[in-house]
Structure formats: C-alpha cells, structure tokens
Amino acid sequence: MKRIFTAIVAIAFLALAITSPARAQLPGTSMRANIPFDFIVNGKTLPAGKYEVRRITDAPEGLIIRSVDSKHDHAMFETESLQQNRMARHDELVFDRYGDSYFLSEVLVGGMETGRRLAPSRAEKQLRRESEMASNNAQPETVSIALY
Numbered sequence: 001m002k003r004i005f006t007a008i009v010a011i012a013f014l015a016l017a018i019t020s021p022a023r024a025q026l027p028g029t030s031m032r033a034n035i036p037f038d039f040i041v042n043g044k045t046l047p048a049g050k051y052e053v054r055r056i057t058d059a060p061e062g063l064i065i066r067s068v069d070s071k072h073d074h075a076m077f078e079t080e081s082l083q084q085n086r087m088a089r090h091d092e093l094v095f096d097r098y099g100d101s102y103f104l105s106e107v108l109v110g111g112m113e114t115g116r117r118l119a120p121s122r123a124e125k126q127l128r129r130e131s132e133m134a135s136n137n138a139q140p141e142t143v144s145i146a147l148y
Contacts, residue, residue, distance in 0.1 A: 030054040031091045031109075031147040032068065039095060039102040041065055041075040043121045049073070053093070053107060053147070060116065063107060079116035082106060087113050091147035096120075096140040098127040105142075 030052040056062035067073035094106035108115040
C-alpha cells in the first residue's frame with residue numbers, strides 16, 4: 001500500500017513538472033513582472049511598473065505586454081522561435097540595454113528549451129551600430145527580469 005501511494009505521488013509530481021511550463025504558453029494565461037525601468041517594445045516606450053505578458057491568439061508568435069495599473073500602457077508584438085543555449089529555470093523577460101535605453105528582446109518560459117525573440121526595432125539597430133562604432137564592437141548589456 002505504501003509503494004502504491006509513493007508511486008502515485010511521484011507520478012503526480014512528474015505530471016505537474018511537465019504541465020506547468022506548458023501552461024504558461026497557453027492562450028489566455030499570463031505571466032507578470034515588475035519592471036523597474038522604462039523600456040521600449042516594438043518602437044513604443046512603456047514606463048516602469050507592473051506588467052503582464054500573454055499570447056494574443058492560439059499561435060505563439062503574437063504577444064501583448066500590458067500594464068497592470070494602466071490600460072493605456074501596452075504594446076503588441078510579433079516574435080520568432082528562439083533555441084536557447086540553456087534552459088531557463090523561471091519565466092523571464094530579457095532586455096538589451098544601451099546606456100539608459102532598454103529594449104525588450106526575449107520572452108523565456110521556465111523549463112523550456114525554446115523561447116520567443118523579438119526582432120530589433122529600427123531605434124535599437126541604430127543604437128547597436130553607434131555602440132559598435134564607439135566601443136570596438138561592444139555588445140549590449142543583457143538584463144533579465146523574473147516573471148511570476
């Protein structure tokens with residue numbers, strides 16, 4: 001009887017471990033983050049604050065980031081699949097930083113080997129070129145924010 005109970009508990013934990021990361025990618029579910037700096041998404045500057053990220057449709061490419069506190073602060077954006085070198089432990093947003101400018105660049109889901117990458121905006125490409133010319137090919141600083 002004890003072995004059966006132990007097996008049931010183990011199977012339940014395994015099922016939970018498998019379905020939790022997938023749940024975060026389902027349409028209608030959202031992930032939240034407290035972003036402590038102004039940032040740019042798809043050419044739109046959003047102020048620091050609490051945000052949620054969710055899929056727009058059943059397709060994983062389209063996402064929306066929306067302020068929890070203000071209905072006016074939001075941006076929709078397209079992404080492409082990103083094969084990661086490492087598996088993210090937690091859901092996170094990744095930003096490329098050039099001086100005081102932060103650009104949302106990736107949305108990662110914990111426990112998944114793939115993430116979503118945003119194409120760099122025209123402004124980010126310009127800052128990248130200027131940074132490379134001024135600093136001998138210096139790369140942007142990467143800043144990650146955990147989602148909850």
